Amino acid sequence: MSNRHIGAKLFLLALVCYFLVPVWWLLVASTKNAEGLFSGSGALWFNGFHLVDNLRDLFTFNNGEYLRWLGNSVLYALTGGIGSTVISVLAGYGFAKYRFRGRNLTFALVLGAVMVPLTALVIPTFVMMSNAGLTDTVWAVILPSLLSPFGVYLMRVYTSASVPDELLDAARIDGAGELRTFLRVALPLMRPAVITVLLLSVVATWNNYFLPLTMLSDSKLYPLTVGIGLWSQLASSNNGGGQSLWSLIITGSLVSIVPLVFAFLTLQKYWQGGLAVGSLK
Amino acid sequence: MAVIRSTPPAALRDSTGVPRATAPPRRRSPARRGAVGWLFILPFLVVFAVFLVAPLLYAGYLSLYTKGLATGTTFAGIDNYTRAFTDPSFLKGLWLVLRFSLVVIPLQMIVALVAALVLDEVTGRLARFSRLMIFLPYAVPAVLGALMWGFLYSPSFGPLEQISSLFNVQAPFLLSQGNIFYGLLNVVTWQWSGYYMVIIYAALKSIDSSIYEAARIDGASSRQIALRIKVPMVSSAFVLILVFSLIGTLQFFAEPQILGPIANGSVTPDYTPNIYAFNLAFAYAQFNYASAISFALGFVVFLAVAIFMVATRKRGSIFT
Numbered sequence: 158m159s160n161r162h163i164g165a166k167l168f169l170l171a172l173v174c175y176f177l178v179p180v181w182w183l184l185v186a187s188t189k190n191a192e193g194l195f196s197g198s199g200a201l202w203f204n205g206f207h208l209v210d211n212l213r214d215l216f217t218f219n220n221g222e223y224l225r226w227l228g229n230s231v232l233y234a235l236t237g238g239i240g241s242t243v244i245s246v247l248a249g250y251g252f253a254k255y256r257f258r259g260r261n262l263t264f265a266l267v268l269g270a271v272m273v274p275l276t277a278l279v280i281p282t283f284v285m286m287s288n289a290g291l292t293d294t295v296w297a298v299i300l301p302s303l304l305s306p307f308g309v310y311l312m313r314v315y316t317s318a319s320v321p322d323e324l325l326d327a328a329r330i331d332g333a334g335e336l337r338t339f340l341r342v343a344l345p346l347m348r349p350a351v352i353t354v355l356l357l358s359v360v361a362t363w364n365n366y367f368l369p370l371t372m373l374s375d376s377k378l379y380p381l382t383v384g385i386g387l388w389s390q391l392a393s394s395n396n397g398g399g400q401s402l403w404s405l406i407i408t409g410s411l412v413s414i415v416p417l418v419f420a421f422l423t424l425q426k427y428w429q430g431g432l433a434v435g436s437l438k
Numbered sequence: 439m440a441v442i443r444s445t446p447p448a449a450l451r452d453s454t455g456v457p458r459a460t461a462p463p464r465r466r467s468p469a470r471r472g473a474v475g476w477l478f479i480l481p482f483l484v485v486f487a488v489f490l491v492a493p494l495l496y497a498g499y500l501s502l503y504t505k506g507l508a509t510g511t512t513f514a515g516i517d518n519y520t521r522a523f524t525d526p527s528f529l530k531g532l533w534l535v536l537r538f539s540l541v542v543i544p545l546q547m548i549v550a551l552v553a554a555l556v557l558d559e560v561t562g563r564l565a566r567f568s569r570l571m572i573f574l575p576y577a578v579p580a581v582l583g584a585l586m587w588g589f590l591y592s593p594s595f596g597p598l599e600q601i602s603s604l605f606n607v608q609a610p611f612l613l614s615q616g617n618i619f620y621g622l623l624n625v626v627t628w629q630w631s632g633y634y635m636v637i638i639y640a641a642l643k644s645i646d647s648s649i650y651e652a653a654r655i656d657g658a659s660s661r662q663i664a665l666r667i668k669v670p671m672v673s674s675a676f677v678l679i680l681v682f683s684l685i686g687t688l689q690f691f692a693e694p695q696i697l698g699p700i701a702n703g704s705v706t707p708d709y710t711p712n713i714y715a716f717n718l719a720f721a722y723a724q725f726n727y728a729s730a731i732s733f734a735l736g737f738v739v740f741l742a743v744a745i746f747m748v749a750t751r752k753r754g755s756i757f758t
Contacts, residue, residue, distance in 0.1 A: 165556045169568040172553055176572050176632065179586035182597065186589070201597045241485075248482035255475025263479065270490055272681070272743045274689040276712055277736035280719050280728050281497035282489065304489045309482055335474045364579035366692040371716070382581040386696055389585060393699040407589070410582045417577040422570065429640065 180414075187211055187408040191401050211408040214401075223409055225377060226384035230363055230413070232295065233380055237302030238359030245305050245354050249312020250343060254325060264313070270306040276367050283371050297372035298380070302362045308354045315350035316343070352427040360417060381413045494736075501730035518730035527708035528731055532738065535710050538619070539687040542626050546683060547676065549627060550634035555664050557635075558642045569639065573632035580629060584693040587625045588613065588700045613701035618694075621701075625693050630686070634679045641672040677750055681743055688739045691716070711735040 178201075185203055186194060190211070193204040215223050252264050282301055286292045291300075320343045328338045344351075366382045373379060376387065385406060392402040421428070504514040522528050553572055557565050575583060590597065591612040612621035645668065653663050691712040698705035707721070708714040711731060719728035 162560050165560050166564055168556055169553075169560065169564060172549075173568050173571045176575060176628065179583070179590060179628070180574065180578070182590060183586055244481045244485060248479040251475045251478025255472055255478065257472030257475040260475070263483075267482075267486075270486065272685065272740055273490065273494070274685055274736050274739045276689040276691060277732040277739070278490065278493040278497070280715060280725070280732050281493040281500060283719070284500065284725055284729075285493060285496055301489045303485045306486075306490075335471070339478075360577065364581070366579070366581050366695075367712070367716075371720070382579050382692075385585070386581055389696065390699045393702075406585070410585060414578050414582060418574060421573070421577050425570065429636065 183407060183411050183414075187404075187411045189404070191404050194404055194407070208408075211404055212412075215405050215408045215412065218405055222376070222384070223381075223405075223412075226379050226381045227413070229295075229378060230380040230382075231416075233298050233302065233365075233369070234359045234363040236299050237362035238355060240299070241303045241305040241308060241358045241362075242351065242355040244303060245308030245312050245358075246344075246347065246351055248309045249350075250316050250320075250339060250347070252309070252313040253316035254320065254322070254343070267306050267309050271310060275304075279367055279371050286372065292372055293375050293378065295378060298365075298369050298378075301368060302358075302365070305354070305358055305361075308358060311354055312347070312350055316347055319350075320346045349427050352424060356420065356424060356428050359420070363417060381409070385409055385413070494733075497729040497733045497736075500726050501733050503726050505724075505726055514726075518727055519734060521727070522730050522734045527714055528711060528734070531708050531711040531714050532735070534619075535688050535690050538623070538626075538690065539684055542623055542687055543680060543683045545623070545627050546631045546634055547679065549631040550638055550679070551669070553631070553635045554638040554642055555668060557639055558668070559660070569636070573636050575629045575631075576633040578629070580692040581696050583629045584622075584625050584696040585700075587621065587628070588697050591621055592700065613697065613704060615704045618697065618701055618704040622693055622697065625697075626687065630683065634683070637679060638672055638675050641675040642668055645671050677747075680746065680750075684743055684746065685739055688742065689735065 182201060185201060188206050188208040188211070189204055190207040193207070248267075252260065252267075278301075283292065283297075286297050291297050324342055324346075325338055328342045329335075333341065363380075364382065365380070366386065369378075369380050369383045370386070373383065376384070379387070388402055388406050388409070392406060501518050502514060502516075503511050504517065505511045553568075557569055578586075593611065611617060612624070649667060650663055653667060658666070689712050690710045694705045694709050695713055695716075698709075705713075707717045712735065715728045715731040715735070718724045718731065
């Protein structure tokens with residue numbers, strides 16, 4: 158039995174190595190100082206331990222620019238992520254559990270929207286925001302992030318499959334209003350999908366680059382993605398002089414992937430079930 | 439905005455694949471309750487109207503005008519579109535993302551499918567660990583994924599050079615003009631295969647395993663079970679993945695934009711349609727023409743997905 162699986166296990170190990178190499182390199186590189194980084198020996202193994210120095214440099218560089226970007230990323234990801242999740246949960250429940258005129262047409266529109274490439278909307282949205290005087294404010298990043306047609310789709314499919322109509326009717330017969338029925342009866346049953354949609358939309362906002370790059374020109378409002386992109390542009394434009402900036406970029410990249418990796422590891426029980434829904438119909 | 443009318447959403451099926459029974463006649467008139475349904479979807483509709491419908495219409499409107507320094511804003515009809523579809527920069531970018539999709543989508547699918555099939559066979563601590571590690575890149579922002587690989591490709595601090603010198607061969611410089619296509623291919627495959635693997639894996643886990651027992655009694659080998667039973671049964675997951683990766687790669691932006699400065703000159707300002715539109719808008723302030731490019735790209739993506747959906751309809755898609 159175990160012999161039969163030896164090949165499969167070696168294959169898995171090879172896959173894990175491939176997927177981990179960049180992260181491993183990042184981890185190793187963030188413990189090196191600029192000298193060790195460019196010494197040209199053993200890029201994949203440790204050479205001195207300067208992680209603490211690097212972290213101190215990272216958080217104090219340019220008046221703590223990095224910390225500000227980190228705070229902005231958290232702000233955008235939480236408001237955009239939670240906002241779009243609330244909207245998707247309400248809409249998904251509405252589509253799944255109420256029958257009203259125009260429902261199918263409206264839902265067809267939502268599905269059509271899943272197919273619209275959202276970056277195609279960024280430039281006209283920028284012009285609209287600019288006319289409204291909202292570019293270069295946090296709203297320019299947060300408000301467009303509230304749109305998540307896929308979240309609505311996922312919530313509808315999950316709700317149809319896992320919240321029985323009979324249960325809702327029973328709650329209504331017991332005298333519960335529509336809102337109370339939703340909050341007390343349906344919502345607890347929708348929890349795995351809610352957590353999945355929340356994670357997906359937090360990740361989407363945290364990782365977004367095109368939207369904030371377009372909307373923001375004040376570097377005080379940048380999220381991490383745009384900020385680190387700016388650093389890397391600076392570092393490659395002045396070769397040599399950019400050496401110390403490279404080790405900031407490396408340490409900064411490591412710090413900025415930690416929160417999401419942690420969230421995925423601790424919440425895996427939920428999203429592994431929730432992600433399945435979209436493919437299961 | 440357009441809707442795919444050929445695939446209206448019908449009754450949804452639950453996870454066992456059994457069609458849900460149509461609703462029994464209600465005791466109470468659902469008319470008032472229907473209005474409550476609208477209230478639940480109202481917040482979404484507002485966001486939808488403001489940040490999807492309005493920008494689309496506005497882009498359409500902008501794209502019909504031109505703005506000249508001397509002439510001001512004038513109506514141009516479809517001039518911007520004829521210009522776009524004869525613009526070598528736009529066409530070159532479009533061709534690049536199409537070629538990229540044709541290579542990267544099958545590549546991701548194969549990696550994801552093989553990994554999912556192996557993980558479905560093997561159990562234990564290694565399998566659980568591998569599943570998480572393969573998924574891990576999904577949690578890494580595209581910007582940072584591109585940066586990390588950029589570092590690994592770099593001759594000054596990447597290991598690629600060092601490893602190849604061990605074997606006395608010249609490392610391929612993946613950031614050069616001729617090779618950056620492959621460099622980007624690797625970044626995208628690394629980033630997304632794990633996410634697709636999780637979707638396929640979840641679909642595999644939902645198959646009733648008594649089917650495998652029956653097949654085994656009939657003398658089917660593991661390989662036959664994988665190819666003849668498992669793969670066909672998770673085909674609806676493929677459709678979902680294909681649609682996602684098609685939409686994603688056609689609007690390629692962050693990875694080449696980030697690798698650009700590191701890879702001196704390999705990423706031109708018109709490398710992909712999105713990069714081109716971004717530069718037209720923000721480097722040349724040509725918002726009208728940039729809107730036309732965005733709109734044209736959106737249309738191409740929509741068309742590609744729609745063609746794909748119609749072509750695969752029989753196999754059961756996410757939009758049935």
